Amino acid sequence: MSIIYLVFQQTMFFSIPLLIVALGGVFTERSGVTNIALDGMMIMGAFTSIFFINQMQGTMSGQMLLILAILIAVATGIAFSLFHAYAAVNMKSDQIISGTALNMFAPAFAIFVARMIQTNGVQQISFTNTFRISSVPVLGDIPILGGLFFKNAYITTYLGFVILVISIIVLYKTKFGLRLRACGEHPHAADSVGINVYRMRYAGIMISGALAGLGGLVFVVPTSTNFNATVSGYGFLALAVMIFGQWKPKRVLIAALFFGLMKTIASAYSVIPFLSGLPIPSDIYKMVPFIATLIVLAFSSKSSQAPKAVGVPYDKGSR
Amino acid sequence: MNKIKRFFLSNGFNNATSSIFAILVGLLFGFIVLLVSNPSQAVDGLGIILKGGFSTGAKGMGQVLYFATPLILTGLSVGFAFKTGLFNIGAAGQFIMGAFAAVYIGVKWTFLPAPWHWIVALLGAALMGGLWALIPGLLKAYMNVHEVISTIMMNYIGMYMANYLIKTHIYDSKKALALSTADTAVLPKGGLDYVFYNKLGTVKDMSTVNSGIWIAILIAIIIYIILNKTTFGYELKACGFNKFASKYAGINEKRNIVLSMVIAGMLAGLGGGLLYLSGAHGRRIKVVDVLAVEGFNGIPVALLGLSNPIGIIFSAIFISYITQGGNYLQTLNFMPEIIDIIIACIIYFSAFALFFRSLLPRFLRYMKTRKEGKKSVKVQQQDVEEEGGDK
Numbered sequence: 288m289s290i291i292y293l294v295f296q297q298t299m300f301f302s303i304p305l306l307i308v309a310l311g312g313v314f315t316e317r318s319g320v321t322n323i324a325l326d327g328m329m330i331m332g333a334f335t336s337i338f339f340i341n342q343m344q345g346t347m348s349g350q351m352l353l354i355l356a357i358l359i360a361v362a363t364g365i366a367f368s369l370f371h372a373y374a375a376v377n378m379k380s381d382q383i384i385s386g387t388a389l390n391m392f393a394p395a396f397a398i399f400v401a402r403m404i405q406t407n408g409v410q411q412i413s414f415t416n417t418f419r420i421s422s423v424p425v426l427g428d429i430p431i432l433g434g435l436f437f438k439n440a441y442i443t444t445y446l447g448f449v450i451l452v453i454s455i456i457v458l459y460k461t462k463f464g465l466r467l468r469a470c471g472e473h474p475h476a477a478d479s480v481g482i483n484v485y486r487m488r489y490a491g492i493m494i495s496g497a498l499a500g501l502g503g504l505v506f507v508v509p510t511s512t513n514f515n516a517t518v519s520g521y522g523f524l525a526l527a528v529m530i531f532g533q534w535k536p537k538r539v540l541i542a543a544l545f546f547g548l549m550k551t552i553a554s555a556y557s558v559i560p561f562l563s564g565l566p567i568p569s570d571i572y573k574m575v576p577f578i579a580t581l582i583v584l585a586f587s588s589k590s591s592q593a594p595k596a597v598g599v600p601y602d603k604g605s606r
Numbered sequence: 607m608n609k610i611k612r613f614f615l616s617n618g619f620n621n622a623t624s625s626i627f628a629i630l631v632g633l634l635f636g637f638i639v640l641l642v643s644n645p646s647q648a649v650d651g652l653g654i655i656l657k658g659g660f661s662t663g664a665k666g667m668g669q670v671l672y673f674a675t676p677l678i679l680t681g682l683s684v685g686f687a688f689k690t691g692l693f694n695i696g697a698a699g700q701f702i703m704g705a706f707a708a709v710y711i712g713v714k715w716t717f718l719p720a721p722w723h724w725i726v727a728l729l730g731a732a733l734m735g736g737l738w739a740l741i742p743g744l745l746k747a748y749m750n751v752h753e754v755i756s757t758i759m760m761n762y763i764g765m766y767m768a769n770y771l772i773k774t775h776i777y778d779s780k781k782a783l784a785l786s787t788a789d790t791a792v793l794p795k796g797g798l799d800y801v802f803y804n805k806l807g808t809v810k811d812m813s814t815v816n817s818g819i820w821i822a823i824l825i826a827i828i829i830y831i832i833l834n835k836t837t838f839g840y841e842l843k844a845c846g847f848n849k850f851a852s853k854y855a856g857i858n859e860k861r862n863i864v865l866s867m868v869i870a871g872m873l874a875g876l877g878g879g880l881l882y883l884s885g886a887h888g889r890r891i892k893v894v895d896v897l898a899v900e901g902f903n904g905i906p907v908a909l910l911g912l913s914n915p916i917g918i919i920f921s922a923i924f925i926s927y928i929t930q931g932g933n934y935l936q937t938l939n940f941m942p943e944i945i946d947i948i949i950a951c952i953i954y955f956s957a958f959a960l961f962f963r964s965l966l967p968r969f970l971r972y973m974k975t976r977k978e979g980k981k982s983v984k985v986q987q988q989d990v991e992e993e994g995g996d997k
Contacts, residue, residue, distance in 0.1 A: 323754065370954070374954065374957055374958065378957070378958045380957035380958050381957055383693055383754065384909065384953060384954075384956070384957040385954055385957045387695070387905055387953060388950050388951070388953035388954035388957065389950070389954070391902060391905075391946060391949065391950040391953065392946075392947060392950035392951070392954070394946075395943045395944075395946030395947045395950060396943075396947055398941065398943045399639075399643075399941045399943040399944060399947060402941045402943070403643050403644075403941065520758070520762055523755065523758045523759070526755055527755050527759070530752065530755065568770060568773075568774075570766045570767070570769055570770035570773070571766075571770065573766045573895075574762070574763050574766045574767065577759045577762045577763050577766075578759075578763060580755075580759050581741075581745070581756060581759045581760075581763075584745070584751045584755060584756065584759075585745055585749050585751060586749075588745075588749055588750045588751040588752070589749055589750055591750060
């Protein structure tokens with residue numbers, strides 16, 4: 288039974304960052320801009336917030352530190368995404384190229400600054416994990432659900448679900464969401480009724496930057512004690528989750544849980560008695576999430592309904 | 607004067623200027639980063655980057671060519687895919703699988719005699735790279751899977767697969783590297799060892815450059831011929847511009863998508879083979895969970911060379927040049943990652959290329975209309991004076 292709890296909790300640690308970053312991707316693609324730089328934004332957000340934790344962990348600790356780190360990660364993500372926004376919206380450049388440029392910039396920058404600033408010139412930023420909640424006061428004692436959801440958790444897990452609910456409300460129940468979606472489907476029609484397509488796309492990209500930065504922090508904190516300028520390809524997995532979820536938040540949740548489960552099996556297979564008996568080497572397990580992604584994409588992309596105008600720079604003068 | 611103006615307005619010059627502009631801005635940004643991190647030594651740092659491979663003499667220039675070889679091929683891989691409308695980010699995965707195939711043949715197939723051994727190893731590398739790109743190609747053509755994501759997935763699968771296969775077949779566990787290949791599998795020096803070495807007393811400090819660079823340049827020329835002088839290349843480019851129009855014209859666009867990806871994969875795989883078949887003093891495959899950086903550096907090479915094979919040769923040599931300079935930066939207490947930052951900035955600014963490409967003609971046109979505007983104002987004034995005089 289405790290193995291099921293462990294697998295479930297680990298799945299949460301892997302799924303929630305995927306969910307958050309994929310929701311960010313949904314916002315930008317729904318507004319019409321392809322954002323491949325989610326991986327780079329995750330790295331930048333994780334870098335600044337974990338560096339903050341590293342510097343401040345002598346004086347502060349606990350949830351307060353984590354909340355401040357979350358704010359810093361979000362701010363960094365927004366600032367970094369402005370580069371992509373400027374290139375994609377103002378300069379009307381190829382969005383995949385500018386996204387790739389940001390993806391290459393982020394780890395190089397993180398390693399460079401880490402080695403410059405840290406005292407012994409190492410590129411890993413280490414931190415002590417004082418944020419794990421071993422058991423939520425009342426809810427943790429509920430017989431089965433308590434063990435699944437309320438033990439060994441972080442506030443970021445719950446934050447992820449809150450973000451999901453807010454995304455659904457914003458995207459489908461508010462004026463802003465409707466206008467955002469219109470810009471992704473037919474920007475000329477949206478422009479003709481007076482919506483400022485440029486501003487909407489900026490908003491979409493900044494939201495994705497904020498969520499991606501947050502996702503970077505949420506990924507690193509539960510799963511390791513240092514940050515090594517990489518998020519193991521999570522930004523790209525989040526893109527696949529977004530496509531698998533057909534750009535709809537509820538389906539993105541299901542897709543994120545599926546991939547989280549795959550990743551958990553890949554990394555925790557030695558604890559699961561059934562799998563540790565099989566003579567499959569660890570490299571094959573590491574490949575499993577990516578192979579699963581490919582198979583899933585193969586079957587779900589045929590009827591893929593991407594936002595119609597995604598990836599096309601908006602030019603007011605064109606037909 | 608007109609001929610000069612026509613030169614400045616020509617397409618080729620505009621394309622070249624936008625690339626050069628992107629390079630200059632990227633270097634400027636890198637200089638700013640150097641200034642911010644270590645002001646006193648920033649100018650020296652920039653000097654080292656600009657001196658590039660020359661910092662370590664003739665051997666350094668040889669190393670520039672040695673590292674440019676895989677870059678030319680991965681640049682060709684990405685550039686060829688670009689020209690046909692596809693984005694091949696999977697060059698890293700194709701590269702490492704090609705490298706594994708080449709080294710495996712180099713280590714295990716020792717029954718082959720000297721020239722055939724490395725030829726077969728290179729063919730194996732190309733085949734493996736092509737195979738690795740076949741899957742994303744098929745997925746894109748028949749199941750509409752976006753090739754950016756499928757190639758990125760194949761990158762990671764390729765990295766883990768190559769690590770696993772090396773660990774089980776050709777592993778040197780003491781150093782966590784692949785075994786080095788048999789001597790018969792090493793690429794011949796092709797006359798380059800007479801040029802690129804540094805003299806340390808009586809000993810020659812050899813560069814690891816070999817005939818790989820000749821092979822790379824030859825392949826670039828072949829790709830140029832395929833793209834611009836054959837019907838096949840024409841069909842591929844047509845599919846890249848507009849696949850629906852091509853289908854209307856009778857071109858089988860699904861087959862062409864698959865073929866483009868496979869050719870791009872073969873180029874990247876060949877690059878992997880060329881890098882790692884360089885003998886005992888050359889590189890050996892590191893068994894780490896890190897994507898092959900040569901694969902990703904193919905993207906700026908292709909963008910700077912504007913996907914033109916000849917341009918790619920020059921931009922590969924340029925990027926290799928500043929990377930060598932970057933390695934030398936560590937003597938000044940700078941981190942070599944600054945080069946990656948510069949390269950990322952260069953890509954970012956080259957995305958603005960379209961904007962800059964129209965900047966110079968627009969400026970010339972603006973000057974022309976200003977001149978004509980002044981002339982017409984003068985004519986109007988004269989008319990008014992004449993009329994006034996008549997009255």
